[in-house]
Amino acid sequence: MSDHLACKITGSELEVMKLLWHAGEALPVTEIREKLQEAKGWEPATIKTLVSRLVSKGAVRQEKRNVYFYSPTISEKEYSAWATGDLITRLYHGSARELVAALVNADGLTQKDLDELRQMFKVED
Amino acid sequence: MSDHLACKITGSELEVMKLLWHAGEALPVTEIREKLQEAKGWEPATIKTLVSRLVSKGAVRQEKRNVYFYSPTISEKEYSAWATGDLITRLYHGSARELVAALVNADGLTQKDLDELRQMFKVED
DNA sequence: CATTGCAGTCTACAATTGTCAACTGTGTAT
DNA sequence: ATACACAGTTGACAATTGTAGACTGCAATG
Numbered sequence: 001m002s003d004h005l006a007c008k009i010t011g012s013e014l015e016v017m018k019l020l021w022h023a024g025e026a027l028p029v030t031e032i033r034e035k036l037q038e039a040k041g042w043e044p045a046t047i048k049t050l051v052s053r054l055v056s057k058g059a060v061r062q063e064k065r066n067v068y069f070y071s072p073t074i075s076e077k078e079y080s081a082w083a084t085g086d087l088i089t090r091l092y093h094g095s096a097r098e099l100v101a102a103l104v105n106a107d108g109l110t111q112k113d114l115d116e117l118r119q120m121f122k123v124e125d
Numbered sequence: 126m127s128d129h130l131a132c133k134i135t136g137s138e139l140e141v142m143k144l145l146w147h148a149g150e151a152l153p154v155t156e157i158r159e160k161l162q163e164a165k166g167w168e169p170a171t172i173k174t175l176v177s178r179l180v181s182k183g184a185v186r187q188e189k190r191n192v193y194f195y196s197p198t199i200s201e202k203e204y205s206a207w208a209t210g211d212l213i214t215r216l217y218h219g220s221a222r223e224l225v226a227a228l229v230n231a232d233g234l235t236q237k238d239l240d241e242l243r244q245m246f247k248v249e250d
Numbered sequence: 251c252a253t254t255g256c257a258g259t260c261t262a263c264a265a266t267t268g269t270c271a272a273c274t275g276t277g278t279a280t
Numbered sequence: 281a282t283a284c285a286c287a288g289t290t291g292a293c294a295a296t297t298g299t300a301g302a303c304t305g306c307a308a309t310g
Contacts (some may be wrong), residue, residue: 010266010267010268011215011267011268012267012268012269013267014215028287029286029287029288030286030287033286033287042268042269042270043269043270043271044270044286044287045269045270045271045272046268046269046270048270048287048288048289049268049269049270050268050269051288052288052289053267066277067276067277067286067287067288068287068288076216077227079216080216080217080227081227081231083212083216084212084216084224084227084228087208087209087212090136090139091201091204091205091208091209092205095238096228096234096238097234097238097241097242099209099228100225100228100234100242100245101242101245102202102205102206102209103209103221103224103225104245104246106206109221109222109225113220113221113222113225114246116222117222117225117226117246118246120225120226120229121229121239121242121243121246135296135297135298136297136298137297137298137299138297153257154256154257154258155256155257158256158257167298167299167300168299168300168301169256169257169300170299170300170301170302171298171299171300173257173258173259173300174298174299174300175298175299176258177258177259178297191307192256192257192258192306192307193257193258
């Protein structure tokens with residue numbers, strides 16, 4: 001929730017982060033490049049820039065191992081929590097409840113979602 | 126939820142939108158300027174630029190009335206819904222339920238929030 | 251009617267973001 | 281030992297964003 005983290009990951013960078021998050025282990029650029037080249041159609045140069053920028057802003061750690069291996073310094077959960085908090089601050093007057101209420105009132109949730117959430121709320125507390 | 130809207134309102138622009146949303150009626154720049162100059166410490170020029178950009182991107186309508194009056198073309202609800210959908214797509218695999226689950230599991234909600242939500246979920250269905 | 255203040259428009263400029271090419275050094279294959 | 285491929289670095293360039301000055305014309309005020 002603290003907004004002084006090395007967050008502020010941009011759209012393209014987020015794609016790199018997702019790859020690393022889902023990999024679950026440090027990856028060499030080779031692999032990052034292959035995956036994103038295919039998935040996004042980006043040139044190797046583009047991918048290398050994104051990885052570098054993420055390292056610069058501290059969102060990715062690079063560890064020397066013959067060739068560098070890259071891994072996130074912030075988890076997907078943490079980042080999602082930060083971005084969600086940011087949204088709540090900016091658009092829901094800082095109230096998470098307002099956000100949920102908006103989802104419930106819009107058609108953002110299916111019946112199944114609602115059922116599952118009801119279940120969750122029952123368990124909580 | 127459709128992302129082809131004239132959305133993508135930036136941080137500074139959002140402050141202008143909020144002012145207009147909360148005003149609930151078309152405002153002349155004079156008023157926008159006064160409020161934001163005080164609230165944000167921005168120069169008049171800055172505020173005029175932001176308003177112009179919002180008009181350009183179609184988020185604000187300008188109506189001639191001796192001097193121009195400005196009003197949003199998209200409601201706060203609509204924009205919030207769009208931005209929330211965007212977040213859900215980008216970080217919660219398109220599942221609103223995942224977002225809510227994350228809020229429940231994190232400490233994003235107070236006990237009071239939880240109570241009120243439980244109430245909401247009871248009524249829904 | 252002349253003055254003044256400010257709305258509206260144009261221009262500007264640095265920082266960030268999306269994309270990528272060029273260069274450099276080194277590990278791997280021949 | 282040599283060559284090749286590619287990781288890592290540097291630089292680049294257009295679009296967007298944050299912030300603001302300058303100019304122009306109208307509208308209110310004396």
